[in-house]
Amino acid sequence: xxxxxxxxxxxxxxxxxxxxxxxxxxxxxxxxxxxxxxxxxxxxxxxxxxxxxxxxxxxxxxxxxxxxxxxxxxxxxxxxxxxxxxxxxxxxxxxxxxxxxxxxxxxxxxxxxxxxxxxxxxxxxxxxxxxxxxxxxxxxxxxxxxxxxxxxxxxxxxxxxxxxxxxxxxxxxxxxxxxxxxxxxxxxxxxxxxxxxxxxxxxxxxxxxxxxxxxxxxxxxxxxxxxxxxxxxxxxxxxxxxxxxxxxxxxxxxxxxxxxxxxxxxxxxxxxxxxxxxxxxxxxxxxxxxxxxxxxxxxxxxxxxxxxxxxxxxxxxxxxxxxxxxxxxxxxxxxxxxxxxxxxxxxxxxxxxxxxxxxxxxxxxxxxxxxxxxxxxxxxxxxxxxxxxxxxxxxxxxxxxxxxxxxxxxxxxxxxxxxxxxxxxxxxxxxxxxxxxxxxxxxxxxxxxxxxxxxxxxxxxxxxxxxxxxxxxxxxxxxxxxxx
Amino acid sequence: xxxxxxxxxxxxxxxxxxxxxxxxxxxxxxxxxxxxxxxxxxxxxxxxxxxxxxxxxxxxxxxxxxxxxxxxxxxxxxxxxxxxxxxxxxxxxxxxxxxxxxxxxxxxxxxxxxxxxxxxxxxxxxxxxxxxxxxxxxxxxxxxxxxxxxxxxxxxxxxxxxxxxxxxxxxxxxxxxxxxxxxxxxxxxxxxxxxxxxxxxxxxxxxxxxxxxxxxxxxxxxxxxxxxxxxxxxxxxxxxxxxxxxxxxxxxxxxxxxxxxxxxxxxxxxxxxxxxxxxxxxxxxxxxxxxxxxxxxxxxxxxxxxxxxxxxxxxxxxxxxxxxxxxxxxxxxxxxxxxxxxxxxxxxxxxxxxxxxxxxxxxxxxxxxxxxxxxxxxxxxxxxxxxxxxxxxxxxxxxxxxxxxxxxxxxxxxxxxxxxxxxxxxxxxxxxxxxxxxxxxxxxxxxxxxxxxxxxxxxxxxxxxxxxxxxxxxxxxxxxxxxxxxxxxxxx
Numbered sequence: 001x002x003x004x005x006x007x008x009x010x011x012x013x014x015x016x017x018x019x020x021x022x023x024x025x026x027x028x029x030x031x032x033x034x035x036x037x038x039x040x041x042x043x044x045x046x047x048x049x050x051x052x053x054x055x056x057x058x059x060x061x062x063x064x065x066x067x068x069x070x071x072x073x074x075x076x077x078x079x080x081x082x083x084x085x086x087x088x089x090x091x092x093x094x095x096x097x098x099x100x101x102x103x104x105x106x107x108x109x110x111x112x113x114x115x116x117x118x119x120x121x122x123x124x125x126x127x128x129x130x131x132x133x134x135x136x137x138x139x140x141x142x143x144x145x146x147x148x149x150x151x152x153x154x155x156x157x158x159x160x161x162x163x164x165x166x167x168x169x170x171x172x173x174x175x176x177x178x179x180x181x182x183x184x185x186x187x188x189x190x191x192x193x194x195x196x197x198x199x200x201x202x203x204x205x206x207x208x209x210x211x212x213x214x215x216x217x218x219x220x221x222x223x224x225x226x227x228x229x230x231x232x233x234x235x236x237x238x239x240x241x242x243x244x245x246x247x248x249x250x251x252x253x254x255x256x257x258x259x260x261x262x263x264x265x266x267x268x269x270x271x272x273x274x275x276x277x278x279x280x281x282x283x284x285x286x287x288x289x290x291x292x293x294x295x296x297x298x299x300x301x302x303x304x305x306x307x308x309x310x311x312x313x314x315x316x317x318x319x320x321x322x323x324x325x326x327x328x329x330x331x332x333x334x335x336x337x338x339x340x341x342x343x344x345x346x347x348x349x350x351x352x353x354x355x356x357x358x359x360x361x362x363x364x365x366x367x368x369x370x371x372x373x374x375x376x377x378x379x380x381x382x383x384x385x386x387x388x389x390x391x392x393x394x395x396x397x398x399x400x401x402x403x404x405x406x407x408x409x410x411x412x413x414x415x416x417x418x419x420x421x422x423x424x425x426x427x428x429x430x431x432x433x434x435x436x437x438x439x440x441x442x443x444x445x446x447x448x449x450x451x452x453x454x455x456x457x458x459x460x461x462x463x464x465x466x467x468x469x470x471x472x473x474x475x476x477x478x479x480x481x482x483x484x
Numbered sequence: 485x486x487x488x489x490x491x492x493x494x495x496x497x498x499x500x501x502x503x504x505x506x507x508x509x510x511x512x513x514x515x516x517x518x519x520x521x522x523x524x525x526x527x528x529x530x531x532x533x534x535x536x537x538x539x540x541x542x543x544x545x546x547x548x549x550x551x552x553x554x555x556x557x558x559x560x561x562x563x564x565x566x567x568x569x570x571x572x573x574x575x576x577x578x579x580x581x582x583x584x585x586x587x588x589x590x591x592x593x594x595x596x597x598x599x600x601x602x603x604x605x606x607x608x609x610x611x612x613x614x615x616x617x618x619x620x621x622x623x624x625x626x627x628x629x630x631x632x633x634x635x636x637x638x639x640x641x642x643x644x645x646x647x648x649x650x651x652x653x654x655x656x657x658x659x660x661x662x663x664x665x666x667x668x669x670x671x672x673x674x675x676x677x678x679x680x681x682x683x684x685x686x687x688x689x690x691x692x693x694x695x696x697x698x699x700x701x702x703x704x705x706x707x708x709x710x711x712x713x714x715x716x717x718x719x720x721x722x723x724x725x726x727x728x729x730x731x732x733x734x735x736x737x738x739x740x741x742x743x744x745x746x747x748x749x750x751x752x753x754x755x756x757x758x759x760x761x762x763x764x765x766x767x768x769x770x771x772x773x774x775x776x777x778x779x780x781x782x783x784x785x786x787x788x789x790x791x792x793x794x795x796x797x798x799x800x801x802x803x804x805x806x807x808x809x810x811x812x813x814x815x816x817x818x819x820x821x822x823x824x825x826x827x828x829x830x831x832x833x834x835x836x837x838x839x840x841x842x843x844x845x846x847x848x849x850x851x852x853x854x855x856x857x858x859x860x861x862x863x864x865x866x867x868x869x870x871x872x873x874x875x876x877x878x879x880x881x882x883x884x885x886x887x888x889x890x891x892x893x894x895x896x897x898x899x900x901x902x903x904x905x906x907x908x909x910x911x912x913x914x915x916x917x918x919x920x921x922x923x924x925x926x927x928x929x930x931x932x933x934x935x936x937x938x939x940x941x942x943x944x945x946x947x948x949x950x951x952x953x954x955x956x957x958x959x960x961x962x963x964x965x966x967x968x969x970x971x972x973x974x975x976x
Contacts, residue, residue, distance in 0.1 A: 021861075068880075068960040070813075070968065071887055108854070133883065137874035144873060147913065151921040159921060163910075170909045174902045181886050181898060 027109030031102030034113035057470030161226030179206025214247030233340025241333035277304030282411035312393035320389025356428030506608035509536025517597035584945030649724025664704025670697030731830035771798030812971025821877025828949030877956030
């Protein structure tokens with residue numbers, strides 16, 4: 001049973017998607033079916049987490065079948081502790097987003113919910129695949145439903161947004177495909193747990209390019225404004241909360257773990273790019289004129305910060321990066337969903353037209369304020385724990401990186417507070433009707449669980465940072481390529 | 485008296501059965517055209533043609549199972565081996581699906597049985613062509629199916645452009661055939677041999693006349709596989725021909741031409757491998773570039789898929805250029821999902837065409853995905869397969885082709901293929917965009933003349949293509965095993 005858990009996590013939403021696609025129900029019932037499947041998925045993950053032995057750094061719940069043997073490609077899935085946490089974040093965020101889509105009553109429900117579930121399955125696959133070709137298959141499969149979700153249910157500029165999004169990601173992932181083929185044939189196997197390290201700079205760059213686009217990292221973030229602004233809010237939440245983590249995960253699992261010597265050569269370059277992402281993203285977030293603008297550029301900044309942690313090359317950095325991936329997944333998903341809720345009431349996210357929404361709307365203001373405070377990483381919050389670990393880790397690579405990171409934390413406080421006050425405080429904005437309601441029960445049911453996860457992690461961040469690599473051997477096990 | 489003098493070769497009828505089954509069907513269909521009354525004629529003819537292709541498929545499968553060792557038959561005129569048998573399976577399968585696509589096409593009634601007769605005759609020619617083991621049977625097979633296809637392209641004289649398509653195809657195809665014939669004559673002149681094995685054994689190496697002959701044979705076959713720069717007929721013929729014929733040309737013709745290209749080069753010209761490998765690689769790169777860039781600016785969906793078929797010829801020629809066992813395997817595997825995707829995509833174009841009664845463009849595809857969910861999703865799967873996305877065999881096919889190229893040190897072909905795929909994302913996803921993303925205001929919801937036809941038979945054909953396209957992603961191992969035993973025949 002245990003070794004089936006990973007496969008169940010991948011197959012359950014995909015099977016759910018197929019059922020939703022053909023079930024002869026009206027739209028509302030399809031939505032509830034999809035919501036149910038996404039909740040069951042969370043339940044399966046909780047079962048998996050309870051059976052996971054966190055002291056063991058080895059791959060768990062693994063399953064391995066030959067797919068085609070002449071090129072040594074296999075269906076090999078399994079989870080390390082850090083993949084388990086990322087999968088957990090994924091299923092929670094996807095459940096919240098699916099339920100929000102159901103509550104918001106998206107039209108063309110059959111296609112919409114089938115695609116949301118398909119996305120869930122593909123992302124879980126990315127985090128658990130242990131065969132390089134399988135990883136690529138999931139990585140590409142993720143793009144297809146997202147392309148349609150943005151293109152059909154997106155805003156007025158969706159045509160352009162999808163085109164940019166697809167061009168960026170396809171260019172990146174096809175270069176990765178070339179790298180995968182060469183790397184796999186050189187090694188004689190595509191099984192990640194058995195592939196040895198490589199010293200090829202070209203292969204490394206092929207992987208890094210794809211992951212830097214997905215994360216995104218400066219200067220590969222050109223697709224970001226279109227996709228995040230034009231998507232329906234819950235799809236933006238998926239993009240920034242979960243899909244971007246696929247890029248960061250790939251950086252950790254493949255680029256850093258399999259190319260230890262090449263990473264050393266390129267460490268400074270990548271640190272510089274990460275720092276630019278962090279500072280530039282924070283500045284853009286501070287200057288952004290609308291709610292989604294702040295969240296999306298803060299996502300760019302957070303990717304930069306997480307990459308800083310990944311490149312610190314010590315336990316602190318890796319653990320902080322994993323914690324921060326989960327934090328940011330939950331935070332940005334919650335913020336994009338709130339952006340959607342506000343847009344429903346005011347039909348805009350422009351700060352110039354918003355303001356004063358706290359008056360008479362206690363639930364909205366409490367939720368947004370709490371998440372805002374966690375975003376700006378006040379001490380005792382989980383994002384403070386994550387950022388502190390990352391900065392302490394990257395300090396060993398040179399104090400300047402840590403100084404840049406610390407400076408960016410100040411910027412984070414500035415943009416987070418600006419966001420909160422522009423929406424909640426000041427005079428009532430022209431686009432805010434007095435009749436605009438407080439958060440409804442359905443909306444609270446979506447956001448509050450995310451918030452509770454964040455509060456829980458704030459109380460005990462060590463749950464993730466101390467249990468991400470099986471017994472605090474992050475650096476050594478990654479430098480061994482995460483192979484047994 | 486005379487018969488006693490001529491030394492008759494022994495004929496292995498079983499080895500010819502896939503071809504003969506189709507030829508029989510063609511003969512019977514010509515009778516149908518005359519003797520069956522007009523009303524049931526279309527249904528009877530379609531069923532008979534389907535039965536012919538099904539019988540041919542069964543014979544080809546049996547031939548594949550029962551021919552573990554390659555032999556040549558009938559005085560070295562044809563091969564009996566798995567390389568040919570697998571190709572025959574694919575050709576017969578493509579033909580059977582084409583019949584399903586054709587069933588409800590609005591043919592001029594007086595021509596319907598002749599249409600199926602020509603279709604089965606073309607299939608018989610291809611089944612014969614892939615078995616060719618000397619230059620005579622090679623040319624005979626080529627002309628056999630080509631002439632049938634020329635007529636098929638022009639059969640619907642009411643269709644604007646059909647006659648033009650047939651004529652263009654005829655003229656350019658004739659140039660291709662003549663090139664092949666001239667090349668064959670040069671090779672024969674140099675070596676004094678007709679059969680592939682003996683040409684190789686004559687071993688004249690890099691002799692100028694042989695090399696020119698080889699080049700002309702490559703060019704002649706490239707006309708048929710519509711590889712650039714020998715593809716000029718493709719967009720016009722694909723656009724003008726009746727859509728079921730286009731579907732058949734894009735799948736079966738390509739299978740036959742590429743399989744034979746690999747066979748001729750590997751069997752007859754092993755000593756010139758260093759030459760033809762690079763020639764084929766260059767043709768592959770030109771096809772990739774031309775096909776994809778050409779497709780970018782098209783609005784007519786049949787033209788888009790025509791250019792896409794040029795680019796896929798490029799992908800498959802990468803496997804030929806690899807010139808190794810892995811390449812042979814890659815080509816045979818690639819052809820399986822490719823044929824399914826190609827047939828399926830044109831089938832869906834046919835659906836829209838019958839709905840609207842006008843050529844299908846990206847504009848009038850708007851809303852199609854929502855109106856006909858099954859066909860929409862199917863089209864989505866087919867274009868993603870063309871693009872080489874996972875969950876379709878197209879992905880594994882591209883992977884194998886690239887792996888074969890890398891295996892023989894031609895990593896730059898991977899780069900070319902990857903860049904071509906990037907470009908192709910624009911127009912393949914453009915089809916998805918056209919079907920799903922338009923605003924409701926832009927949709928042309930009501931087709932002329934009431935609700936659209938139900939297309940049950942065609943739907944079955946599309947479902948078969950869908951199962952093959954997706955199934956070949958999951959069942960890679962069995963298909964690769966079959967392809968491997970087919971490729972073992974090639975002396976590489």
